[in-house]
Each structure stands twice: as structure tokens, then as C-alpha cells.
Amino acid sequence: MKFVVSSSVLLKQLSAINGVVSTNPIVPILENFLLTLDGNSLTVTASDLQTVMITEIEVESSEKGAIAIPAKLLLDTLRGLPEQPITLQVNAETFGTEIISDNGRYKLSGENPIDFPKTPAVNRGQSVDFSSSALGSAISNTLFATSTDDLRPAMTGVFVQMGAESATFVATDGHRLVRYRRTDIKSDIDTSMIIQRKALNLLKSCLPSEDVPVKAEFTSSNAFFSFGNIRMICRLIDERFPDYENAIPTNNPNTLTINRMEILSSLRRISIYSNRTTHQVRMKMALNDLVISAEDLDYSNEANERLMCEYNGDDMEIGFNAKFLIEVLGNLSSKTVTFELSAPNRAGLIIPVDQEENEDILMLVMPVMLNTYV
Numbered sequence: 001m002k003f004v005v006s007s008s009v010l011l012k013q014l015s016a017i018n019g020v021v022s023t024n025p026i027v028p029i030l031e032n033f034l035l036t037l038d039g040n041s042l043t044v045t046a047s048d049l050q051t052v053m054i055t056e057i058e059v060e061s062s063e064k065g066a067i068a069i070p071a072k073l074l075l076d077t078l079r080g081l082p083e084q085p086i087t088l089q090v091n092a093e094t095f096g097t098e099i100i101s102d103n104g105r106y107k108l109s110g111e112n113p114i115d116f117p118k119t120p121a122v123n124r125g126q127s128v129d130f131s132s133s134a135l136g137s138a139i140s141n142t143l144f145a146t147s148t149d150d151l152r153p154a155m156t157g158v159f160v161q162m163g164a165e166s167a168t169f170v171a172t173d174g175h176r177l178v179r180y181r182r183t184d185i186k187s188d189i190d191t192s193m194i195i196q197r198k199a200l201n202l203l204k205s206c207l208p209s210e211d212v213p214v215k216a217e218f219t220s221s222n223a224f225f226s227f228g229n230i231r232m233i234c235r236l237i238d239e240r241f242p243d244y245e246n247a248i249p250t251n252n253p254n255t256l257t258i259n260r261m262e263i264l265s266s267l268r269r270i271s272i273y274s275n276r277t278t279h280q281v282r283m284k285m286a287l288n289d290l291v292i293s294a295e296d297l298d299y300s301n302e303a304n305e306r307l308m309c310e311y312n313g314d315d316m317e318i319g320f321n322a323k324f325l326i327e328v329l330g331n332l333s334s335k336t337v338t339f340e341l342s343a344p345n346r347a348g349l350i351i352p353v354d355q356e357e358n359e360d361i362l363m364l365v366m367p368v369m370l371n372t373y374v
Contacts, residue, residue: 001037001065002089007101010057010086011078014071016206016230017046017053021071025049027117032068034116035088037061045119046071051199052119053206054231065090066113069097073108120233126218128162130185132227133211134358138169139204141180141361144331146197147173154239157194162187170244176324177244177347177364184358194241195223199234206230248364249347252340254313256285257353260337263292264329266305270294271322273303280368281322285341286315294322318344319370328363344370 014033025031025048034045042057067090077099087100095110139158147155152174159170167185171178203225207214217224218236225232270281274294284291288311293304318341329337334352341348350363 003059003061005059008083013055036066052233056229068111142171145171145178159241161192181360194237254341256339258309273301284317
């Protein structure tokens with residue numbers, strides 16, 4: 001097996017799928033890339049058993065063959081090479097591999113490609129087409145709110161509901177919830193699934209900067225994404241997602257509208273003085289007036305700021321975890337946001353005022369009890 005390829009082209013494609021390779025995998029073969037050559041087409045596969053990423057590269061060759069090559073060693077070698085054609089040749093009996101550049105030869109030990117896990121096949125599942133920008137926005141607006149608690153596996157992914165009129169993406173960790181809906185992603189068949197956080201992170205990182213079409217296919221156990229010369233297959237989370245609709249309060253008579261960056265900057269300053277365990281900040285609202293404050297009784301630290309806003313409703317004071325508020329506001333792009341509130345012990349909704357035509361974003365943050373410290 002032998003082929004010639006541009007070092008920079010190979011490096012770019014391998015880097016796009018390298019995120020799926022684990023440093024200490026359960027199966028040692030997964031530390032490798034699987035290279036499969038068929039004439040002038042080279043297919044490279046990376047897997048962690050839960051997620052598989054595949055890229056195709058055009059090379060100069062007329063041979064066939066396969067080899068599993070250590071991912072880190074190959075990538076480190078390519079990173080150190082200047083742009084040039086390189087030749088990669090493999091001994092089919094010993095799996096010894098040699099990389100030949102203009103002024104060097106690099107020998108490494110490959111492994112038997114038969115030991116590499118088989119890639120799940122697409123079994124004519126449901127198919128949906130949409131743009132990479134729409135998918136990227138959906139991931140960016142929800143992924144940060146997923147849980148890292150493996151004891152609640154349903155919350156460690158993003159719940160996706162698809163229907164004839166829109167697609168809804170939901171993420172929650174029990175303290176905050178994001179519901180992101182797009183009317184330009186539609187499906188002929190109503191369906192729902194939970195997609196793993198790691199898979200979505202990998203998908204987001206390899207989406208191109210330019211807007212390209214993405215094809216997604218879903219079966220009962222896997223999701224398949226393909227765009228350009230990259231394919232990704234990920235195992236779905238087989239759990240029941242919480243009934244998020246009932247968690248969203250519907251009667252919220254108190255509304256506060258404010259510049260997003262002003263309140264975000266204020267929260268970042270005030271949170272420095274909050275309790276190190278609860279990260280609690282107070283929001284005291286009256287007519288067109290907002291006071292944000294925090295105190296840490298253990299160290300006698302205290303801070304407050306007054307901000308101009310548009311507030312309609314009864315005077316009220318509510319506490320939030322500053323970390324959650326900062327992260328929610330930091331992931332929005334809207335210039336202005338509206339807080340919809342009902343009572344100090346009920347969740348608050350944060351809604352961007354200026355949203356794109358095809359999107360509907362709602363973010364929920366649970367309050368914390370005032371004057372309580374763990």
C-alpha cells in the first residue's frame with residue numbers, strides 16, 4: 001500500500017477528526033487512525049466507540065489497502081513538516097509504515113486494521129437537510145447548558161424535537177434550561193432524540209466557516225451527519241428527557257428590559273464579591289431601576305451597582321447564581337434582553353429582544369433563596 005498526498009491537506013483533514021480520539025481508550029486500537037486506500041481515494045476513520053468521524057482525501061495512488069496508524073505520532077510528524085508532497089508506504093505483512101518527505105524518512109509501527117471497530121451502517125433512517133449555520137447556532141445556544149453529571153445521563157446531551165413546522169433543541173442541567181427553536185429546520189415525520197454533548201462539540205468544531213448544506217439521518221440508536229468530505233456517526237442517549245415544557249413558567253407579569261452587555265459586565269464585577277459557595281447575587285427591581293448586589297459574610301465583602309432599565313411590574317427582589325446568569329447572557333448575541341419574572345421563588349426567563357428571523361430563543365434560570373449560604 002502506497003500513496004502520495006500533500007502534507008498540509010492531510011494535516012488539515014486529520015485535525016478535523018482528531019477530537020474523537022481518546023488519550024486512554026478502553027480499546028488500545030482506538031488510539032489510531034484507520035486509513036483505508038482505494039485508488040486515489042483515502043478514507044480516514046477515528047472512533048471512541050460512541051462517536052465515529054470519517055474524512056475522505058484525494059491522493060495519488062492506484063493501490064488498495066488499510067492500516068491503523070497511531071494518531072498522535074502521525075499528527076505530530078505532520079505538524080513539524082513544511083508544505084510538501086509526502087509519500088506514505090505500508091508493509092502489508094508487518095504493518096510497518098514509512099513516511100517519506102523531501103529530506104527525511106520516518107518509520108513507525110502500524111497495527112492490523114481488522115482490529116479497528118466496524119463503522120455503523122446507515123439503515124435508511126429519517127433524513128433532514130439544513131444549513132451548517134443553522135446547526136452551528138443550535139449547538140452554540142444549547143451546549144453550554146448541558147449537565148456534566150453522569151448520574152443523570154439524559155441531561156448530558158441536547159434533546160432534539162423535529163416536526164413539520166420547526167425543530168426544537170433543549171438543554172438543561174437542573175439549574176438552567178435553554179429552549180432553542182428554528183423554523184428553517186423541518187421534518188416530514190415527528191421525531192425526538194438526545195444527542196451526546198461530546199458529539200455535538202466535535203460537530204461544532206469541524207463545521208466550516210462558510211455556509212454549506214448538512215445532511216442528517218437518524219435511526220433509533222444513531223445519528224449520522226455529513227457535509228463536504230466529513231461524516232460523523234454518534235450513538236444517541238437512550239434515556240427519557242425531563243418534561244421541560246412544564247418547567248417553563250407561563251404567567252410572568254414582571255418584565256425587565258436592559259442592555260445585555262451592561263448587565264453582563266455588572267454581574268461579572270459584582271460576582272467577585274459574592275459568596276464563594278453559592279455565588280449568589282441579588283437583583284432588586286423597581287420602576288426603571290435595577291440594583292445588583294452581592295455579599296460574602298464570611299469575609300465581610302460587599303458590592304452593589306445601580307443600572308438603568310425598563311421595568312414594568314411590582315417591586316421585587318430575587319436571587320440568582322451569578323455563574324449561571326453570566327454564562328447564559330454570555331452565550332447570547334442579542335444587544336438587548338428581557339427578563340420575565342413572576343415571584344422570587346420561581347424561575348426567571350431571559351429572552352433576546354432582537355432575534356434572527358428563523359429562531360426563537362428562551363433561556364430559564366432557577367433562583368436561589370436569598371440570605372442562604374451552604
